[in-house]
Amino acid sequence: MTATDTHRAIDAVWRIESPRLIAGLARIMRDVGIAEDLAQDALVAALEQWPESGVPQNPGAWLMAAAKNRAIDALRRKKRLERKHEELGQELEAGPQAPGDLDAALDDDIGDDLLRLVFIACHPILSTEARAALTLRLLGGLTTDEIARAFLVPEPTIAQRIVRAKRTLTEARVPFAVPRGAELAARLKSVLEVIYLIFNEGYAATAGDDWMRPALCEDALRLGRILAELAPQEPEVHGLVALMEIQASRVGARVGPSGEPVLLLDQDRGRWDHILIRRGLAALERAEKLGGSRGPYALQAAIAACHGRARAAAETDWARIAGLYAELALAAPSPVVELNRAVAVAMASGPLAGLALVDALTGEPSLRDYHLLPSVRGDLLGKLGRFDEARAEFERAASLTRNARERELLLGRAAACARG
Amino acid sequence: MRVMVIVKADKQSEAGTLPDKKILTDIGKINEELVKAGVMPEEKLLADMGKFNEELVKAGIMLAGEGLQPSSKGARVKFSGGKKTVTDGPFAETKELIAGFWLWQVKSMEEAIEWLKRAPFEGTEVEIRQVFELEDFGDNATKEFKEQEERLRTQIAGKR
Numbered sequence: 027m028t029a030t031d032t033h034r035a036i037d038a039v040w041r042i043e044s045p046r047l048i049a050g051l052a053r054i055m056r057d058v059g060i061a062e063d064l065a066q067d068a069l070v071a072a073l074e075q076w077p078e079s080g081v082p083q084n085p086g087a088w089l090m091a092a093a094k095n096r097a098i099d100a101l102r103r104k105k106r107l108e109r110k111h112e113e114l115g116q117e118l119e120a121g122p123q124a125p126g127d128l129d130a131a132l133d134d135d136i137g138d139d140l141l142r143l144v145f146i147a148c149h150p151i152l153s154t155e156a157r158a159a160l161t162l163r164l165l166g167g168l169t170t171d172e173i174a175r176a177f178l179v180p181e182p183t184i185a186q187r188i189v190r191a192k193r194t195l196t197e198a199r200v201p202f203a204v205p206r207g208a209e210l211a212a213r214l215k216s217v218l219e220v221i222y223l224i225f226n227e228g229y230a231a232t233a234g235d236d237w238m239r240p241a242l243c244e245d246a247l248r249l250g251r252i253l254a255e256l257a258p259q260e261p262e263v264h265g266l267v268a269l270m271e272i273q274a275s276r277v278g279a280r281v282g283p284s285g286e287p288v289l290l291l292d293q294d295r296g297r298w299d300h301i302l303i304r305r306g307l308a309a310l311e312r313a314e315k316l317g318g319s320r321g322p323y324a325l326q327a328a329i330a331a332c333h334g335r336a337r338a339a340a341e342t343d344w345a346r347i348a349g350l351y352a353e354l355a356l357a358a359p360s361p362v363v364e365l366n367r368a369v370a371v372a373m374a375s376g377p378l379a380g381l382a383l384v385d386a387l388t389g390e391p392s393l394r395d396y397h398l399l400p401s402v403r404g405d406l407l408g409k410l411g412r413f414d415e416a417r418a419e420f421e422r423a424a425s426l427t428r429n430a431r432e433r434e435l436l437l438g439r440a441a442a443c444a445r446g
Numbered sequence: 447m448r449v450m451v452i453v454k455a456d457k458q459s460e461a462g463t464l465p466d467k468k469i470l471t472d473i474g475k476i477n478e479e480l481v482k483a484g485v486m487p488e489e490k491l492l493a494d495m496g497k498f499n500e501e502l503v504k505a506g507i508m509l510a511g512e513g514l515q516p517s518s519k520g521a522r523v524k525f526s527g528g529k530k531t532v533t534d535g536p537f538a539e540t541k542e543l544i545a546g547f548w549l550w551q552v553k554s555m556e557e558a559i560e561w562l563k564r565a566p567f568e569g570t571e572v573e574i575r576q577v578f579e580l581e582d583f584g585d586n587a588t589k590e591f592k593e594q595e596e597r598l599r600t601q602i603a604g605k606r
Contacts, residue, residue, distance in 0.1 A: 247506070
């Protein structure tokens with residue numbers, strides 16, 4: 027094995043082991059920042075020793091042992107400091123912090139530790155960007171450089187974001203615990219939001235130049251799958267996983283040969299990833315069995331599933347989709363959901379019924395610069411043979427979109443309307 | 447990226463001996479095959495492999511896993527000179543046969559190797575192969591090609 031090979035192997039070991047390592051240490055040290063520093067120290071030791079000695083048979087145990095030794099040193103230093111600060115002879119507070127209990131403490135249920143780590147990385151006192159960066163760093167095992175490339179920001183920005191986030195958590199003395207009772211729902215919402223944000227960051231960039239961005243979809247999916255194992259009783263976790271699996275199944279079909287976007291109904295369904303669709307449907311079933319069929323993520327997944335199940339665009343069950351959007355509009359009201367409902371209603375009951383719903387949205391301030399509103403309206407007007415109005419809407423939509431490919435597409439449709 | 451982890455068949459997997467304990471879950475199917483493959487004592491393998499599978503699921507890398515029935519229940523179709531000839535199993539050369547597979551989602555080949563090293567196999571060889579993905583054909587391939595072309599151009603320009 028060359029030194030480069032060993033470094034690559036260490037990278038891989040790090041990705042596999044670091045979340046558990048950090049989670050275990052965070053409980054002992056009661057500080058995520060210190061825990062990560064200790065884990066990083068263990069990594070540095072591996073980088074120094076493994077190229078010489080080779081990768082050990084059980085690299086995870088090796089890293090854990092190295093980190094434990096450093097944790098004990100750190101606790102001893104802390105103890106000495108405390109002794110100096112406090113009165114002589116005073117005993118250090120008993121409990122799991124004493125170095126002797128470290129082994130037992132670290133071997134405790136690691137799943138709980140990981141779940142605590144998820145909740146702390148996605149804590150609402152942190153900004154959404156900080157939550158996403160910290161989650162990818164602590165739970166996804168990504169390097170700062172990888173995160174920076176994925177979010178198209180300079181590496182020092184991400185490094186700073188992570189340092190500041192860890193400091194914020196320490197200063198606020200955020201407990202390393204899984205929230206309970208009423209707090210759990212709100213905190214879980216924050217976790218799901220972060221994972222879905224990471225997913226969408228990658229999904230929106232599937233045609234991008236850098237492979238790191240689409241890879242975010244995979245990172246988010248992996249985080250979602252991990253969370254589904256850590257909190258299997260939470261229906262919305264399965265709902266989110268289902269939504270991401272089904273959306274990810276279309277990645278290969280949503281961009282044409284020259285990078286142009288291909289709309290859902292025009293996609294070659296043979297290029298959909300049926301393994302992911304099957305996984306998504308299974309996750310949705312789990313969400314529904316847990317009584318979560320009304321949750322916003324489960325509802326969005328159910329809508330995605332309607333498309334996933336249809337072998338051809340013409341087989342799509344639009345009446346069911348319209349019904350699901352109506353439920354979603356109740357669970358998570360938003361003008362964008364309303365616009366999607368209008369599209370589904372138009373497909374199920376004709377363009378006139380859809381147009382009535384779209385027209386009701388034209389005064390909505392939050393949709394004023396949203397290119398999809400005139401785009402949908404143009405589409406429905408065109409179907410009704412009102413080509414002049416349709417052309418004006420497509421042109422307006424083209425002027426609003428920031429995506430060059432999409433603008434071309436919309437101007438093309440405007441031109442087609444001019445021809446009748 | 448995705449990798450397929452291919453577990454080879456051997457005499458016992460081809461004999462199709464069923465294990466004492468049947469595992470009914472999807473993931474369990476491969477365990478059954480691995481027991482049939484006789485790569486470890488049954489009881490221990492079942493427990494260890496079950497634990498390993500659980501780890502894979504918990505880490506979010508397991509996409510699918512299936513065990514295959516012995517080749518005596520399989521068939522081959524040979525395409526030659528425009529003719530299609532069907533041969534029923536079993537097939538003799540066990541080394542070329544597979545007994546089961548996993549499909550994993552990982553970041554790198556190294557990660558797949560690290561995971562596989564954690565599997566409780568003994569006395570067998572397991573193969574990891576990378577699955578073709580969109581980016582193998584898409585933007586990145588183009589980008590790489592462009593960069594290569596760019597380099598060539600610079601080299602040629604330098605020689606002038």
